[in-house]
Amino acid sequence: xxxxxxxxxxxxxxxxxxxxxxxxxxxxxxxxxxxxxxxxxxxxxxxxxxxxxxxxxxxxxxxxxxxxxxxxxxxxxxxxxxxxxxxxxxxxxxxxxxxxxxxxxxxxxxxxxxxxxxxxxxxxxxxxxxxxxxxxxxxxxxxxxxxxxxxxxxxxxxxxxxxxxxxxxxxxxxxxxxxxxxxxxxxxxxxxxxxxxxxxxxxxxxxxxxxxxxxxxxxxxxxxxxxxxxxxxxxxxxxxxxxxxxxxxxxxxxxxxxxxxxxxxxxxxxxxxxxxxxxxxxxxxxxxxxx
Amino acid sequence: xxxxxxxxxxxxxxxxxxxxxxxxxxxxxxxxxxxxxxxxxxxxxxxxxxxxxxxxxxxxxxxxxxxxxxxxxxxxxxxxxxxxxxxxxxxxxxxxxxxxxxxxxxxxxxxxxxxxxxxxxxxxxxxxxxxxxxxxxxxxxxxxxxxxxxxxxxxxxxxxxxxxx
Numbered sequence: 001x002x003x004x005x006x007x008x009x010x011x012x013x014x015x016x017x018x019x020x021x022x023x024x025x026x027x028x029x030x031x032x033x034x035x036x037x038x039x040x041x042x043x044x045x046x047x048x049x050x051x052x053x054x055x056x057x058x059x060x061x062x063x064x065x066x067x068x069x070x071x072x073x074x075x076x077x078x079x080x081x082x083x084x085x086x087x088x089x090x091x092x093x094x095x096x097x098x099x100x101x102x103x104x105x106x107x108x109x110x111x112x113x114x115x116x117x118x119x120x121x122x123x124x125x126x127x128x129x130x131x132x133x134x135x136x137x138x139x140x141x142x143x144x145x146x147x148x149x150x151x152x153x154x155x156x157x158x159x160x161x162x163x164x165x166x167x168x169x170x171x172x173x174x175x176x177x178x179x180x181x182x183x184x185x186x187x188x189x190x191x192x193x194x195x196x197x198x199x200x201x202x203x204x205x206x207x208x209x210x211x212x213x214x215x216x217x218x219x220x221x222x223x224x225x226x227x228x229x230x231x232x233x234x235x236x237x238x239x240x241x242x243x244x245x246x247x248x249x250x251x252x253x254x255x256x257x258x259x260x261x262x263x264x265x266x267x268x269x270x271x272x273x274x275x276x277x278x279x280x281x282x283x284x285x286x287x288x289x290x291x
Numbered sequence: 292x293x294x295x296x297x298x299x300x301x302x303x304x305x306x307x308x309x310x311x312x313x314x315x316x317x318x319x320x321x322x323x324x325x326x327x328x329x330x331x332x333x334x335x336x337x338x339x340x341x342x343x344x345x346x347x348x349x350x351x352x353x354x355x356x357x358x359x360x361x362x363x364x365x366x367x368x369x370x371x372x373x374x375x376x377x378x379x380x381x382x383x384x385x386x387x388x389x390x391x392x393x394x395x396x397x398x399x400x401x402x403x404x405x406x407x408x409x410x411x412x413x414x415x416x417x418x419x420x421x422x423x424x425x426x427x428x429x430x431x432x433x434x435x436x437x438x439x440x441x442x443x444x445x446x447x448x449x450x451x452x453x454x455x456x
Contacts, residue, residue: 002332003310003312005310006310007310008309009292011355011358032356035352036351039352040333040351043331103421105418106339106421107348109346109347110347191420191421
């Protein structure tokens with residue numbers, strides 16, 4: 001029987017209370033929301049927290065909204081709600097692309113965006129989505145809030161900028177004109193982790209790419225931010241040749257390892273193909289030409 | 292710790308270890324063994340129950356997290372000897388062989404029909420994509436869910452017709 005090692009359980013009734021408990025317990029405590037990554041790791045003894053702080057009652061952290069020139073998403077927002085959100089589908093359609101292929105519908109009823117980002121699994125999709133969108137993570141501690149850009153959020157495999165005694169409370173995504181975005185993933189079977197996935201966003205102004213965001217899942221130790229490919233795209237008109245070039249950079253700049261999902265050369269090839277496809281779809285959406 | 296969880300409308304209370312998973316609480320405390328304990332990794336879907344009407348995998352939820360929530364298991368589908376339409380559909384369309392996945396399939400598809408009474412084949416296949424059946428090849432399961440949807444639509448129509456008379 002797979003059962004986690006013993007721990008103390010506490011159900012938080014307020015964000016302040018959860019943070020106070022996390023402060024008191026330090027590195028011995030973990031936050032649990034959906035639990036669909038943490039509990040399997042605890043069963044395998046890959047994670048052994050002595051205390052779990054259950055934040056599922058903090059429903060004031062479950063929302064998707066607009067705040068001036070940003071889309072704001074509460075950390076406890078579940079995958080099912082990200083999938084169904086018309087606001088997200090309109091502004092950032094890559095969310096719906098990704099959510100359709102994250103785990104399965106029953107798991108999506110529990111898993112949260114905050115849990116996905118804090119799990120910091122390199123194969124997880126929303127970290128790439130948020131990196132491509134240049135989102136910011138709002139992290140709250142005893143001394144107040146701080147904001148960390150997604151490029152600085154993932155410090156390594158399963159390690160994030162959220163410190164002991166802190167809680168990720170919100171994800172903020174800047175809304176800029178001319179946006180188009182897409183997420184492309186290849187998996188072995190429905191609900192599996194990605195063999196590789198690519199998230200892309202571009203912002204078009206006057207027929208040229210004003211800015212671009214590209215990130216890869218499952219082809220490195222952490223989510224891979226393709227800064228070199230983004231730089232290539234800036235200031236140029238969207239074209240098939242340009243996106244193929246960006247795909248070639250993606251193949252070079254990823255660092256996959258060989259496993260049951262495929263050898264290294266296959267994964268590099270796939271990362272490139274998916275990057276090109278995601279950019280092509282993102283551009284079609286930005287220019288309202290999607291077939 | 293003490294927990295009190297509503298299972299099929301009855302409050303079930305017991306002292307448990309915080310690490311106890313919902314699937315074991317359901318099987319051991321009220322003794323409802325219809326909920327199957329399968330892969331234990333949230334992949335197979337045999338342990339699916341409804342939590343406040345929403346299908347969840349009970350192998351990956353702590354019992355402690357369920358206090359204050361309504362849990363519904365496969366045993367709640369039959370009422371006074373009358374099978375639920377999804378149970379009738381699985382029977383009529385031969386949607387099981389070994390039966391191990393069936394409790395999770397029934398609860399997953401019951402929740403689907405509660406939300407979407409007229410699902411397409413594609414919608415059914417997406418809904419059950421988190422539930423693995425090694426016997427049927429899924430074809431008869433999809434037929435059973437469509438059968439149940441049509442049965443419920445006909446029953447509703449008949450009910451409305453009777454009320455008009």
